Amino acid sequence: MNSMPRSVTYDIVHETKYTYSEPVAVCLNQLRMRPQTRPPSVVCNQCNVTIEPAPAKVDTHPDYFGNVVDSFAIESHHESLMVKVTSQVQVSAVNPFDSPSIPTVAEVVHAIRTGQTEADLFAKEYVFASPRIPLAAHFAEYARPIVNDASSILDAVLQLTKHIHNDFQYDSTATDVTTTTQSAFELKAGVCQDFSHVQIACLRSLGLPARYVSGYLRTLPPPGKPRLIGNDESHAWISVYAGEALGWIDFDPTNACQIGLDHIPVCVGRDYDDISPMRGIVLGGGQTTLAVKVDVAPVELPTEVGPPA
The missing domain is CATH 3.10.620.30 (C8orf32 fold)
Known part of the structure; x- marks a missing residue:
């Protein structure tokens, strides 16, 4: 009889893209998309945030509730904004x-x-x-x-x-x-x-x-x-x-x-x-189109093999 798994590791990709009908001169944004580690059931092994166009600086800090926040500003003209967060998280029963x-x-x-x-x-x-x-x-x-x-x-x-x-x-x-x-x-x-x-x-x-x-x-x-x-x-x-x-x-x-x-x-x-995932303000932009894609894929981890008897 196969027993139920006691834990699952996931690769997660969360992609958010804003497309503007007119150029944006300045945008200020906060992201709350980094999974937390919550012992004993959840461990975030890694998390990477990619922002295009690239901001000059990203300030990563905890908020009052312990969530990890990425704050950034883009002060050059742009007609789209893409945020991609890739994480690996282990969830245990x-x-x-x-x-x-x-x-x-x-x-x-x-x-x-x-x-x-x-x-x-x-x-x-x-x-x-x-x-x-x-x-x-x-x-x-x-x-x-x-x-x-x-x-x-x-x-x-x-x-x-x-x-x-x-x-x-x-x-x-x-x-x-x-x-x-x-x-x-x-x-x-x-x-x-x-x-x-x-x-x-x-x-x-x-x-x-x-x-x-x-x-x-x-x-x-x-x-x-x-x-x-x-x-x-x-x-x-x-x-x-x-x-x-x-x-x-x-x-x-x-x-x-x-x-x-x-x-x-x-x-x-x-x-x-x-805890809204992404919030901010923009100067310019005209009409905005938003597209969001989320992918949650279980990771097939290699089975540990012990030394020969």
């Missing part, structure tokens, strides 16, 4: 449900309110409203019946994850990047950003710290079909604080699951505004 002691929702909420440990105090900032995610009684009321029936914090979040997946329709035409969390909640439709914002609003409204995660999702072709290069996706999901011992555990409401070997996290923040 971790099952927090195997823990012998998993706290209840009430225990986590109490720990956050009383600030019992340094980890609790750090997590507490993720229990408040953020620019894209409000707190409201109706979010708590939506989630409370599901959470109250759960035996633990992990069971509660997993059941809420599945409930949102079943209750909401995945519809890429229903919302856009500017859609509010309240609008998505009323529509009961949207994409991964909307599903994640809604679930975070529910958890925070119950007093549970939750944060937004950006990353990649490996997509598998239908049986007998080749994998399409550049056809993988940027994705988003949520991370909930499950107490000091377990820390932050990630769930994917779009796919009704705890994240696994197919998920590669990149950045974390309070909501999408904290």
Whole structure:
């Protein structure tokens, strides 16, 4: 019997190209596209950023949330901008449900309110409203019946994850990047950003710290079909604080699951505004055309061979 792999190594290419109808004189940009190392499940082995035209200088630094940011300026006329980020990331399987002691929702909420440990105090900032995610009684009321029936914090979040997946329709035409969390909640439709914002609003409204995660999702072709290069996706999901011992555990409401070997996290923040992959300003440019390609390819690593007996 073949056992499931305990880890997968991926080569990831994320290419973003802006084409302008008129020359751009100056652009200032920030990139948040470098995958993080998040022990024990994620290790970023290498990451390279290529920018064309090449800026005079790239300043690489961590932001407040620990994400790696590349800031750059191009001060010469250009009619296109291409950013290519290539990474190699190893993702290992971790099952927090195997823990012998998993706290209840009430225990986590109490720990956050009383600030019992340094980890609790750090997590507490993720229990408040953020620019894209409000707190409201109706979010708590939506989630409370599901959470109250759960035996633990992990069971509660997993059941809420599945409930949102079943209750909401995945519809890429229903919302856009500017859609509010309240609008998505009323529509009961949207994409991964909307599903994640809604679930975070529910958890925070119950007093549970939750944060937004950006990353990649490996997509598998239908049986007998080749994998399409550049056809993988940027994705988003949520991370909930499950107490000091377990820390932050990630769930994917779009796919009704705890994240696994197919998920590669990149950045974390309070909501999408904290981790948008590329943001900036340009002087000039006219009309802009954007093209994005993402490729997530498992790496076939050589098998280690021991010395002869």
